[in-house]
Amino acid sequence: xxxxxxxxxxxxxxxxxxxxxxxxxxxxxxxxxxxxxxxxxxxxxxxxxxxxxxxxxxxxxxxxxxxxxxxxxxxxxxxxxxxxxxxxxxxxxxxxxxxxxxxxxxxxxxxxxxxxxxxxxxxxxxxxxxxxxxxxxxxxxxxxxxxxxxxxxxxxxxxxxxxxxxxxxxxxxxxxxxxxxxxxx
Amino acid sequence: xxxxxxxxxxxxxxxxxxxxxxxxxxxxxxxxxxxxxxxxxxxxxxxxxxxxxxxxxxxxxxxxxxxxxxxxxxxxxxxxxxxxxxxxxxxxxxxxxxxxxxxxxxxxxxxxxxxxxxxxxxxxxxxxxxxxxxxxxxxxxxxxxxxxxxxxxxxxxxxxxxxxxxxxxxxxxxxxxxxxxxxxxxxxxxxxxxxxxxxxxxxxxxxxxxxxxxxxxxxxxxxxxxxxxxxxxxxxxxxxxxxxxxxxxxxxxxxxxxxxxxxxxxxxxxxxxxxxxxxxxxxxxxxxxxxxxxxxxxxxxxxxxxxxxxxxxxxxxxxxxxxxxxxxxxxxxxxxxxxxxxxxxxxxxxxxxxxxxxxxxxxxxxxxxxxxxxxxxxxxxxxxxxxxxxxxxxxxxxxxxxxxxxxxxxxxxxxxxxxxxxxxxxxxxxxxxxxxxxxxxxx
Numbered sequence: 082x083x084x085x086x087x088x089x090x091x092x093x094x095x096x097x098x099x100x101x102x103x104x105x106x107x108x109x110x111x112x113x114x115x116x117x118x119x120x121x122x123x124x125x126x127x128x129x130x131x132x133x134x135x136x137x138x139x140x141x142x143x144x145x146x147x148x149x150x151x152x153x154x155x156x157x158x159x160x161x162x163x164x165x166x167x168x169x170x171x172x173x174x175x176x177x178x179x180x181x182x183x184x185x186x187x188x189x190x191x192x193x194x195x196x197x198x199x200x201x202x203x204x205x206x207x208x209x210x211x212x213x214x215x216x217x218x219x220x221x222x223x224x225x226x227x228x229x230x231x232x233x234x235x236x237x238x239x240x241x242x243x244x245x246x247x248x249x250x251x252x253x254x255x256x257x258x259x260x261x262x263x264x265x266x
Numbered sequence: 267x268x269x270x271x272x273x274x275x276x277x278x279x280x281x282x283x284x285x286x287x288x289x290x291x292x293x294x295x296x297x298x299x300x301x302x303x304x305x306x307x308x309x310x311x312x313x314x315x316x317x318x319x320x321x322x323x324x325x326x327x328x329x330x331x332x333x334x335x336x337x338x339x340x341x342x343x344x345x346x347x348x349x350x351x352x353x354x355x356x357x358x359x360x361x362x363x364x365x366x367x368x369x370x371x372x373x374x375x376x377x378x379x380x381x382x383x384x385x386x387x388x389x390x391x392x393x394x395x396x397x398x399x400x401x402x403x404x405x406x407x408x409x410x411x412x413x414x415x416x417x418x419x420x421x422x423x424x425x426x427x428x429x430x431x432x433x434x435x436x437x438x439x440x441x442x443x444x445x446x447x448x449x450x451x452x453x454x455x456x457x458x459x460x461x462x463x464x465x466x467x468x469x470x471x472x473x474x475x476x477x478x479x480x481x482x483x484x485x486x487x488x489x490x491x492x493x494x495x496x497x498x499x500x501x502x503x504x505x506x507x508x509x510x511x512x513x514x515x516x517x518x519x520x521x522x523x524x525x526x527x528x529x530x531x532x533x534x535x536x537x538x539x540x541x542x543x544x545x546x547x548x549x550x551x552x553x554x555x556x557x558x559x560x561x562x563x564x565x566x567x568x569x570x571x572x573x574x575x576x577x578x579x580x581x582x583x584x585x586x587x588x589x590x591x592x593x594x595x596x597x598x599x600x601x602x603x604x605x606x607x608x609x610x611x612x613x614x615x616x617x618x619x620x621x622x623x624x625x626x627x628x629x630x631x632x633x634x635x636x637x638x639x640x641x642x643x644x645x646x647x648x649x650x651x652x653x654x655x656x657x658x659x660x661x662x663x664x665x666x667x668x669x670x671x672x673x674x675x676x677x678x679x680x681x682x683x684x685x686x687x688x689x690x691x692x693x694x695x696x697x698x699x700x701x702x703x704x705x706x707x708x709x
Contacts, residue, residue, distance in 0.1 A: 096518075096519045097519075099518075099519040100408060100519040100520070100521060103408055103516055103519060104408060107401060107404055107405065107408070110381070110385075110401070111397060111401055113385060114381060114384055114385070114392055114397045115394065115397060117384065117388055117391055117392070118384075118391055118392050118393065118394050118397060119391035119392070119393055119394075120323075120393070120394060121323065121393060122320070122323045122326060122393045122395075123391070123393065124320045131626070131630070133622065133625070133626040133629070135622050135626075141481075143474070143477060143479060143480050143481075144477075144479060145479050152315050152316075153313075153315065154315060155312045155313050155314075155315075156303060156312055157299075157303060158303060159300070159301025159302065159303060159304070160301075160303070160304050161301055194306065194308065194310050195306060195307060195308045195310070198304050198306070200310075200313075202313060221300070222300060222301065223299055223300055223301055223303075231318060232318055232319060232320035232321075233318035233319075235320070236369060236370075236371065236477070237320065237321075237371060238370070238371050238467065239370075239371040239372045239373075239376045239377075239379070239380065239464060239467045240376075240379075240463070240464035240467035240468055242468070242481070245463060245468065248621070248622040248623035248626055249622070249623065249626035249627070250595055250596070254390070257319075257320050257323060260317070260319065260320050261315075261317050263315055263317075266303070
């Protein structure tokens with residue numbers, strides 16, 4: 082496969098030494114990187130402290146249906162009757178009729194627990210990650226609704242296109258063994 | 267810098283404004299307990315937040331093993347077995363597996379950016395398999411030439427499959443356009459190292475196609491590249507691919523390489539016609555015995571030009587470091603905040619025309635000064651980075667000119683080390699190769 086020359090020419094020698102130098106270069110890059118490397122993969126996640134629920138998560142994900150969904154920290158929830166994450170700012174009635182709901186896809190289920198408390202759960206199949214409820218809950222409630230990247234859906238793009246569009250730089254890379262940044266009391 | 271000078275003028279009012287903002291927005295912090303969580307009388311169980319895990323990391327190591335196997339197989343098929351059919355089948359497999367099944371990330375092309383970020387930002391820990399994905403094709407290229415491009419890279423495969431009527435790109439244009447890949451490489455490393463953006467991924471032409479979903483711009487990009495690849499062989503690989511630029515440099519000194527003819531070349535030129543990538547260097551007439559003074563002078567001139575090019579292009583690139591730094595979100599934010607603070611109503615102290623980003627920044631209560639400082643630091647990084655990137659481009663262009671001007675003796679038709687992607691078309695068309703094949707079958 083190589084030139085059949087028995088005697089290496091000047092060019093062969095130069096090529097050989099350049100190849101050696103390249104190998105050395107690649108080796109040192111590998112060494113440098115391996116020094117600070119992790120065994121774990123990095124995955125994308127939203128820092129709920131920085132998220133402003135702008136709505137970009139619903140639009141910028143490369144998936145047709147965003148990998149970002151709303152999650153609910155029930156331990157933080159006030160179980161309010163008038164939930165500002167569930168109801169439109171100016172509801173006609175405090176019932177589950179579509180015109181009263183903030184959620185465009187009716188993904189939040191409201192169910193009675195005991196007087197005067199109501200439980201709100203999220204149907205992830207319906208949630209599009211628009212963050213309307215998050216905004217409502219942050220504004221007047223306890224902030225128990227928040228957005229998270231759901232890793233059963235996320236493709237883990239090298240450059241997350243939502244992260245590139247996030248106005249508050251809330252997207253961060255987190256180690257795969259701790260893939261969520263959960264809000265809790 | 268102009269930007270920091272403006273900042274200095276604004277210093278006194280900014281501190282008071284920051285303090286004001288701090289008091290106003292301290293109430294707007296998240297997760298305030300406005301309504302204490304109830305204590306239920308009934309036996310109500312608090313539902314827990316489900317945490318579906320990411321795909322297991324084992325899968326990535328499996329991918330790595332498949333990449334290694336495919337690289338070894340491609341090298342063997344191109345150099346030893348010399349089988350276009352084998353290369354073609356492997357190419358289809360790679361397109362199906364690395365492209366449509368694995369759907370892209372992380373790929374060797376994009377991994378350039380992860381490596382650049384990891385080298386410059388110690389907080390970013392690169393997983394070991396990502397390092398391997400970056401290094402393996404480079405290592406193989408150092409020994410066997412660009413066999414990664416031949417049959418492992420799904421981007422190359424999809425363009426190769428679409429090629430129906432290759433048009434010949436004139437050599438001068440080919441040499442000029444191939445420099446674009448180095449510009450792309452330098453820009454990608456610059457933006458990744460400063461933590462601004464991963465532009466290779468943002469403008470990846472085919473990943474939207476592999477996923478069958480993506481923004482309309484990405485799909486248009488994919489479609490236009492595919493249409494071009496019908497008539498121009500592998501346009502992305504030859505003229506844009508930043509990883510290809512790295513591979514080109516390494517394949518210059520590769521230990522083994524694709525050989526067209528297994529025996530004496532009969533100079534039939536069939537290989538030259540068969541190569542859709544303009545990667546065949548013709549045999550040339552014997553070297554002229556007298557080297558003219560003109561040749562010597564030209565070489566001397568180019569050697570002198572090299573440092574000039576490095577400094578000149580480095581300086582030119584550093585001129586656009588400020589606009590380039592706006593790719594970094596923090597710099598954009600700092601400029602927006604600065605603009606808002608400058609336009610602040612003097613009497614009422616009200617800020618108008620805020621953006622989502624600046625609103626979000628004010629909610630955090632972070633002092634404006636530290637934001638400006640971070641932005642200035644990033645701009646300094648960009649200033650240095652553009653100098654280095656420009657210097658690198660100057661070096662590449664200067665070396666290219668030098669290589670083009672040096673006479674190289676070729677008795678046979680040969681595959682050009684940097685342009686050849688080891689697609690195996692050339693030796694399939696070689697009559698000597700075919701004859702040998704026939705002889706082997708008869709034996």
